[in-house]
Amino acid sequence: MKKLFLILFTVSLSAQVPAIVEVEEWVSDNPKKLVEMFNHWTDLEAEQNGVYSFVLEVIDGNKVYLCRTFDDMGQMVKKEEDRWGDEGWQSKTFQNWDKKYDWQDFSSVNPERLMTHVFYHWEELSYIPEGMNLAEQLPKLKFRRNITMDIQNGDGNWDKFQNQIKAGIENDKKLKNNYVRLMYSPVYGGIRGADFLMIVMDESRASYYKGLEKRNKKRDSDDDWNSIQNDNVANWIDEEDIKVHY
Known part of the structure; x- marks a missing residue:
């Protein structure tokens, strides 16, 4: 983790992808209602702190992630310092949020915050097809x-x-496998103690699995791909299908 922390200040990042993402992990008896309230909160919060935020809803589950993005660790720390107190952005956001929802609305969905995580983007381990404006x-x-x-x-x-x-990315380019995949590592927290969080994006759940099937057909019949996978040193811990709300 110390090695990762040092890298935070030395690696240049793609302007298309947030360098740092803070993730609040929640569960709820009514995740769709919680998503609705969080979406309203992030709109109001952005007016106060200028931070780009979004909400993730786990499909067929009760988990919701509230995510905030930052250019670097310094920006995240500064925003956190400005968060608290009567004049902090959280208090001002709550005053506006309270005009539409109240504490009873929030408590009615039985929300529970499990943990807050902070993730760092690995540009060199991510794949955005050449020429794509993400x-x-x-x-x-x-x-x-x-x-x-x-x-x-x-x-x-x-x-x-x-x-x-990296070799897999280059091989997918050779096979003309086009998709968007981002790689992150935890600076703090981390889902189930994992070393990496890999995020693959698509237009829908159906289009993702259809595209994955096509990609895997090319990979399975490719000797270079099979050679790359022979000495796999990573264990897959968990997978989630997620819908994003901007």
Whole structure:
């Protein structure tokens, strides 16, 4: 983790992807209502702190993620310092939010915040097809497949994993497999203690699985791809199908 923290200040990042994402992990008896209230909150919050936020809803589940994006750790720390007190952005946001919802509305969905996580983007382990303007495409990409992974213990396995991911990206380019995949690691927290969070985007759940089937057909019949996968040093911990709300 110390190594990762040092990298935060030395690696240049793609302007299309947030460098730092703070994620509040919630569960609720009525996740759709919680999403509705969080969406209203993020709109009001942005007016106070200028932070771009969005909400993730786990499909067929009771979990909701409230996400805030930052350019770097310094910006996140500064926004956190400005958050508290009567003049802080959270208090001002709540005053406006309270005009539409009240505490009874919020408590009625039985919300529980499980944990707050902070993730760092690995630009070199992410894949955005050449020429794609992700900012223009994001409104269409409403589906997320979130995969948490852990690196097996062993000397050099972190480097092996990174090299494997990079080789896989280059091989997918060769196979003309076009998709959007972002890779993040936890700076703080982390879903189920995973080392990496891989996010694959698509327009819908159906289009994702249809595209994945096509990609895998090409991969399975490709000797280079199979060679890359022979020495896999990562364990898949969990997977979630997610709908994003901007």
